[in-house]
Amino acid sequence: MTSKRIPFDEAAYSHRSRTGPCFICRMLAGAPGYRHETVYEDDRHVAFLDKHPTLLGKLLVAPKLHIEDPVGGFTETAYLALQAVVHKVATGLRQVVPTERIYVYSLGSNQGNAHVHWHVAALPPGVPYERQQTNALLWETAGLLDVDEETTAALAEQLRAAISGG
Template identity: 35%
Template sequence: MGPSAVDPDCAFCAIVSGGERASRVYEDDRVLAFMDIHPAAPGDLLVIPKAHVEGLEDVDEDLMAHLFRVVHLLTRGLRRSGLRCEGVNVFLADGEAAEQTVFHLHVHVFPRTWDDAFRLEVRWQERSRAALDDDAERIRAGLERGRHHPGQP
């Protein structure tokens, strides 16, 4: 699904339009950041494009770059806020298999402390150099198939 102004069934679009309340932290003409209503910790932020885009394939390069500039800015603000923040995780889930639950692209900015309960469970794999080289070749081929002009998805 390409970018559109709003999706009437999207909770984040309702926040953008003012139909749902949110504790707004940052806003410009393209991006909105607000406090997560179900935070992992105090200071847990969500950063979204104002236009409705579901995932990474739907957002153009300029908007994505701007979104991450705002994430960078907010990370600085979080670290200087006085809230407990000994580290930061930035997280983006793209698709159901990645556990995306709201299908409006969003970036989580999680403040971390040494004693928090935040965990990502990962089973790290061992891969041979030949398998890694094969994976790299497949991704390069995918880039060629999806070749686009800068600034376009």
């Protein structure tokens, strides 16, 4: 798969995330322009490919309900159910994409990207230590992977099969 990288317009992204509608809620509603490749879905959760990946196969996992507090917004049972989905998709990602380590983290803010979501990213083997961890994840240092729609669709299909156990 491609390793070509392209720059990321962080200012435009920041503006959209702070002033636009919730992209996860819009995606779930099927709004034009918000489509993502979904790789897992159940009645309460969704996992989909990140449109702005720094690592191949980078996924986002979110509750379908618009929740803004990544801990206090959940009962313990609901939180653990979401983490079970994170584990399920991370396991599938590891089967599809060469992986040295899986990164799992939650970002967002009450000021932008408020809908709780977890990032699941596979660090490929052989990345020099200086380019791992946050350096592999940040748009500013890593740039975006230039992945076309056909490759993204094929990757999503492989992930769906791995996650479903097929």
